[in-house]
Amino acid sequence: MTTDFIDRLRGIVGDRGLVTDEAAKHPYLTDWRENYLGAALAVVRPASTEEVAAVVKLCAAEGVAVVPQGGNTGMVGGGTPDRDGREIVLSLNRMNRILEVDPIGYTMTVEAGVVLKTIQDTAAEHDRLFPLSLAAEGSCTIGGNLATNAGGVQVLHYGNARQLVLGLEVVTPQGEIWDGLRALKKDNTGYDLRDLYLGAEGTLGIITRAVLKIWPKPKDVATAWIAVPSPEAAVALLSGAHAASEDNVTSCELMARQGIDLVLKHVPGAADPLAERHDWYVLLEWSSTRPRRPGANQTGLAEKMEAYLGEALEKGLVLDAALAQNEAQARAFWALRENHSESQKREGPSIKHDISVSVSRIPTFMEEGLAAMKKALPECRPVPFGHVGDGNLHFNCQAPEGWDKPRFMAHAEAISGAVYDLVVAYGGSISAEHGIGQMKVEELAHYRSRIELDTMRAIKRALDPDNLMNPGKILDPSA
Template structure:
């Protein structure tokens, strides 16, 4: 259950679900689309980490947009609140009902079809419940590439990805989720359907409505379909694991890598030795790519859609030459370039298993923040000091997508400290981290959203003008406040 001190009851709006309404829901979605027993609902009302547990009168699983529209209209007419949910892999509680939620949870998992692939136009139309990995695989089957890549890609759904404006390891080159979308279909809070499924690169006809719903965490409407952008499939990919001198060296390496790779840097991930050891402790089958006398490592990947040709330098040769220069400059202490797909996959598994390893390690605190790339070394130094001033025995595990300025500023509780004791320090540590990031012109949420976890932090750090604009949009599109109420904003 949410900590009562951190997450006081917000007074969830909406009327209870009646037996008559349950029968009406059953008529819309059928027996396969309705879950009413507590055991069956448990996976849906519990967040991925198991730290937030809510309630719902029913889990409703529509099979198509028409059913979503009818369900939402029924809820609108009866004043019943709705929590939309994709793959339930979020980390901020945005898809988890509050414990006092009396309405329904609407899961999009049955709407999982790829509707159209246009390889000539580099576009794909999908339903919101499509698993991200399936979208990637479908694109690859057409010699195309969909770049959104996350550790949870085997279970997260594209609707949830777009609702949280997910980031991932390819943002450096391709942008956040909102940069990967051409069009949307959305069921509005009154049940009407907005059809914006246009596969247009240029459309200047008034407000770009899709960007209202992307990143809104289901508080304005429910995305049911999307037209996604595709890119040429990578044909020449080189992945390397670097032991580096310090964080400043990482920033300098990245800065010089753009030109050296002919602007083909796909990913640049910073990892601390402590975070690497955390994964090796808890996730079986992963090998340590490189052991060196340093606290910092980089996972660097260059990729090109141009196939390697005889007589010309490919990504591997270019990266090898680049690393030789960085070794000479003292920024890189040692390096290994993946010689096979399995070796590269091992490197990526190490990076992508951080959240799972942290959950296995025990109670901790994690901050998804961003700051200007050039200020990352300063933030890490000052941020760790600020947190240790609050709790000297806490264990730092910083890592992140430094190419886009995003850090996962993570800490595990002191050895032997339980979650309840650690929570007593949470408010002080959170204020120290967020005050620092704000003073440096950064963001308290780089890619994970606001949800339940950061609702009070958003209210604390955003200006009254910004919050008033957000509330005006929310009231205009959802005047009854039934769409994921008390997420992002308190009205």
């Protein structure tokens, strides 16, 4: 059966679209953090929606589960198969075409395998902006971004991935094609099927194409690296920035000194923007589509930001600051923030907590959360950072120096339990932007209400009754 099945797959996607060699399969079978290693009958790489549909239809007929995979940059094992070796990995990386750019209607239609950076660059070539931006943008793909409802650094201004898409094309678990590629801002014709698939992590169907929203390209950008005395000061600084910038705050990132030290240690060329060390930093960016006219009596965002930071300095909200003088310096500031995850990986094992609480409660949560983490493991090294502008913190815990992964992970349940219990007590979320995958299945079952879980299971059973679409992700199939 296996040989015949593989031959039939080859008949659909050709030799180029089929990977069966064990060494060649390996990159598709493990996640970016190397927490999971699965097995698969084959890695299938269709080149079109029709090939995806044919592959899924064959798998449905043979009872073979399908694990959709984009750029394989996820943090929770959502695109990694199990260890049984009876699933296929369906990689969308060959479906990488920009199909249409409509600068007049402010839309772009793309295939699921297009790398996020390519979409950003294509929008820029048309004097437009696609605002989804995250550290993995050079390798993650838009299909995975939409399937996980990715967030990133500009959510407070533009919204999550869910808010950046108008229409979808999806292959159902039965191998049928739903054509929802509508570039409509208003469509009130019954249930919004699009929203079922956004954030579903491939458990209800496979996103193959999307109509994305694009925006005018910013013409005036101000970026500052700011030392603040505390998270409370950071939140107050953000609150005032909305009015001071005339509602042009596009990013506001909070970082602790521990994370900066790891970036300086592991990333060549990284440099501290300020002369003195501080415990907390904010990376603040304002942007506007209004261009600055040379010689005009017009105050740009840089001048407005400088004035605002001067006032904040007098109030004690700011200790020191550096305002980027050019685009290269702004990129250097951003590199310090975006290399946090990579530097943590190079430093050694860590436990990731992608959580969110309301912005106003971040200071007290930070204080209590750090105390809870230290109580669970006094030797641990907390590395909190993230999108203070939308309440999403990467409340991470680095292993004590010299500890190997098995020794450290023995404390994972106690550390994560302490953090998640506090998050829920604050009315927050245990997964703000990374999703559930296979890592947080038990946590979701523990922290979400019965009616929420029952509703999710009912939707899963209705759309995928045989549980062949990315099984074991989000929901426990045995529950």
